[in-house]
Amino acid sequence: MRFSLGLFFMLVVFNATQVSAQKKEKKRVRMERSLEQDLRYEDVNYLPVIKSVQFYQAKEEQSLPLMTLGGGDQFFLSFDDLRADNRTYYYTIEHCTSDWRSSNLSSIEYIDGLTEDRLYDYKSSVNTLQAYTHYELRFPNEGSMIPKLPGNYLLKVYEDADKARLILTRRFYVLRQDVSVGIKTLPSFNVIKRKENQKLNLEINLGNIQLNNPYQDIKLVVKQNRRDDVQEVLTKPMFVRDGQLIYNNNATLDFDGGNEFRNLDLRSFRLLSGQISASSKDSIRRMSVMLDHDLSQESYSFSYDEDGKFFLRNSDFENSDFEGDYAAVTFTLKTSSPPAANEKIYIAGLFNNFATDGTNEMKYDPDQKQWQGELLLKQGLYHYTYISKINGKEQLNRYDGHHFETGNTYDVFVYYRKSATRWEELIGFGTVNTSSKGPIRD
Numbered sequence: 001m002r003f004s005l006g007l008f009f010m011l012v013v014f015n016a017t018q019v020s021a022q023k024k025e026k027k028r029v030r031m032e033r034s035l036e037q038d039l040r041y042e043d044v045n046y047l048p049v050i051k052s053v054q055f056y057q058a059k060e061e062q063s064l065p066l067m068t069l070g071g072g073d074q075f076f077l078s079f080d081d082l083r084a085d086n087r088t089y090y091y092t093i094e095h096c097t098s099d100w101r102s103s104n105l106s107s108i109e110y111i112d113g114l115t116e117d118r119l120y121d122y123k124s125s126v127n128t129l130q131a132y133t134h135y136e137l138r139f140p141n142e143g144s145m146i147p148k149l150p151g152n153y154l155l156k157v158y159e160d161a162d163k164a165r166l167i168l169t170r171r172f173y174v175l176r177q178d179v180s181v182g183i184k185t186l187p188s189f190n191v192i193k194r195k196e197n198q199k200l201n202l203e204i205n206l207g208n209i210q211l212n213n214p215y216q217d218i219k220l221v222v223k224q225n226r227r228d229d230v231q232e233v234l235t236k237p238m239f240v241r242d243g244q245l246i247y248n249n250n251a252t253l254d255f256d257g258g259n260e261f262r263n264l265d266l267r268s269f270r271l272l273s274g275q276i277s278a279s280s281k282d283s284i285r286r287m288s289v290m291l292d293h294d295l296s297q298e299s300y301s302f303s304y305d306e307d308g309k310f311f312l313r314n315s316d317f318e319n320s321d322f323e324g325d326y327a328a329v330t331f332t333l334k335t336s337s338p339p340a341a342n343e344k345i346y347i348a349g350l351f352n353n354f355a356t357d358g359t360n361e362m363k364y365d366p367d368q369k370q371w372q373g374e375l376l377l378k379q380g381l382y383h384y385t386y387i388s389k390i391n392g393k394e395q396l397n398r399y400d401g402h403h404f405e406t407g408n409t410y411d412v413f414v415y416y417r418k419s420a421t422r423w424e425e426l427i428g429f430g431t432v433n434t435s436s437k438g439p440i441r442d
Contacts, residue, residue, distance in 0.1 A: 261307065287329050307407070347384055
């Protein structure tokens with residue numbers, strides 16, 4: 001009798017174990033792989049569940065992702081996956097042209113060491129209403145993914161070693177500083193725009209570089225606040241002197257100064273900042289930002305900002321990476337006039353790479369005479385602006401105003417294509433900020 005009961009108990013435990021294992025196996029099998037995507041040579045999150053992507057030179061948070069060739073620098077990448085499971089992600093890099101197309105080189109020509117590696121560092125969220133898995137990566141590491149050539153590069157992250165199942169792509173730069181860049185900022189030479197624009201004059205000191213044709217071999221790309229939609233490409237200098245290229249054409253590098261970025265403090269969900277007008281909680285936090293106004297007719301007013309950057313911070317718990325929660329944040333913009341025909345407005349900053357797509361588009365409420373949009377944001381500090389498009393064409397700073405006093409960051413990239421080569425090298429970089437703003441990220 002005792003033997004029968006013991007055998008029965010063993011069978012029950014065995015069957016329960018089998019059922020549990022089958023359930024786990026079914027659950028594992030049900031996890032759908034990420035869909036295949038078409039590669040874009042841009043900063044892109046290919047899935048809406050990929051949030052809060054940070055990518056910068058590891059020495060300084062939210063810095064431009066630029067490293068010196070052979071200098072031992074590293075990049076830092078992190079992101080959240082709202083599917084909140086544990087997935088196998090891989091990454092690789094690709095050398096690109098100055099205008100962000102493939103250089104069509106073999107990976108062994110521009111990568112030293114492994115040409116593909118895996119992301120091993122991940123952790124599930126803790127104490128959050130919105131569940132997610134937080135992933136991190138530092139590269140290059142010894143023997144893995146070390147760039148051999150200067151130039152533009154694209155970082156690709158994808159699932160299960162399948163390069164078609166892209167998760168995100170990010171641009172970065174590898175510099176060999178062969179030339180120096182001199183930058184002068186001054187008011188616009190256009191009298192009408194003198195109170196609105198910021199003019200740059202550039203001098204490229206060639207050092208030991210010997211150019212066959214200075215009007216063809218060098219290309220300059222100048223960006224305002226790291227925005228692809230606010231940049232200028234120069235293919236010819238105004239003058240060539242002994243060892244210098246001079247770019248001081250009055251008609252070029254004359255940028256709209258715009259206005260300081262608007263800012264939002266989401267560091268605490270317990271002690272709300274003064275910028276939050278309403279807050280509630282159901283399955284997720286929901287918050288409304290104080291009404292933003294049309295500043296196009298306002299005079300310039302100085303304020304500290306970070307030129308569109310964002311900083312993930314959490315005042316409620318110790319760790320911002322995996323204890324930072326998300327909130328559905330509603331933004332409202334009241335404009336001075338009704339929308340133009342076929343006008344669209346977007347909430348933008350470096351947190352979404354100044355995107356203008358359905359993920360950050362606002363809707364106009366004719367009764368309230370205001371625009372409204374919602375973004376899912378992680379706890380932190382955000383600096384943002386509103387981008388207007390009419391018939392698909394951007395109306396720069398339409399609701400921010402235009403001021404030459406505005407603090408902006410300008411980055412200058414110098415590219416060189418040697419004769420008989422198939423790629424462009426980044427041989428010079430310079431940067432300038434038109435104000436002395438201090439950091440406000442703590």
